[in-house]
Amino acid sequence: MSEDSRSPIRRDAAAIAAYAGAFGASFGAVSVASGLTIAQTMVLSLVMFSGASQFALVGVIGGGGAGLAAVPTALLLGVRNMFYGVPIAGILGRRGRSGPRRLVAAQLVIDETTAMAVGRDVPAEQRYAFWATGVMGFLLWNCGTLAGALGGSAIGDPATLGLDAMAPASFLALVWPRLRSAEARWVGAGGALVATALIPLVPAGVPVLAAAPIAVVTGLFPRRGATAEGGQR
Amino acid sequence: MIWVAVVVASVGCYLLKLAGMSLPASVLERPDVRRVALLLPVAMLSALVAVELFDGGGVLGVDPWLLAGVGAAVVALLLRQSFIVVIVVAAATTAVLRALT
Secondary structure, X not given: OOHHHHHHHHHHHHHHHHHHHHHHHHHHHHHHHOOOOHHXXXXXXXXXXXXXXXXXXXXXXXXXXXXXXXXXXXXHHHHHHHHHHHHHHHHHHHHHOOHHHHHHHHHOOOHHHHHHHHOXXXXXHHHHHHHHHHXXXXXXXXXXXXXXXXXXXXXXXXXXXXXXXXXXXXXXXXXXXXXXXXXXXXXXXXXXXXXXXXXXXXXXXXXXXXXXXXXXHHHHOXXXXXXXXXXXX | OHHHHHHHHHHHHHHHXXXXXXXXXXXXXXXXXXXXXXXXXXXXXXXXXXXXXXEOOOOEOXXXXXXXXXXXXXXXXXXXXXXXXXXXXXXXXXXXXXXXX
């Protein structure tokens, strides 16, 4: 893989890592304000390393919930990373998912790394995008968390800077190239619709999981002439 | 008690990630599994975008400035802008609209 194809991937990964750093800082501040210690806050960012689950956990604890009541919500929000593991394992290939590498790679399987990896067409670029986004994102998320936990209320509200618009915009941008096939467009629209319809009906985390069966059914029973490879070279 | 919750939930989230990565190669390389693997992120990330836009805390709700920011990102995508331009346009649109109101 040439430097020409690496440098734009690194640039995009750095942009994701930058907003991960800013979000990490707000997580650190929120976590300490919710009654967790700095050490507990850092364990979450280092070991859980999954923004939605972390915010949910400290949210329940901060809202006065008994500690253990927060666990199922955090886990439910983490289940989607398990589904992401399937395409990522395929992208990393046999070498990338053997031995200790698999243990490290697994920790980096989150929304951002999955979106960056599947947003590329060439396998070598997909692997590079996964690792670049994962390593930079992990470092900045944790540095940000520590800064936020120490700085506390000095950290401004990320909403003021519009940072909360960056996550959905980035997922959309990264899924965009995949939407070249009609089949993928239907799957994406179906996932969004099902999730939206379920928001008032089921606990947090479930709406996104409910989109998975759409991909499974469509993948197992493809219509003739329509394949998910439509966007591939 | 907080420590127990932190450790159990953190280790649990890691094991979920590891479980997904641990399907055997014989399964991962089947053509139907590859098709599903290609479509899973499309379905789930689209669902995630919808939830980030329309989840008002367990009820349907929308922050119009957030929606406008993501709408601006779609325009940038249609104009074939780069990834960084797209996410900066989204954040700037939302931030400016919030500052004005």
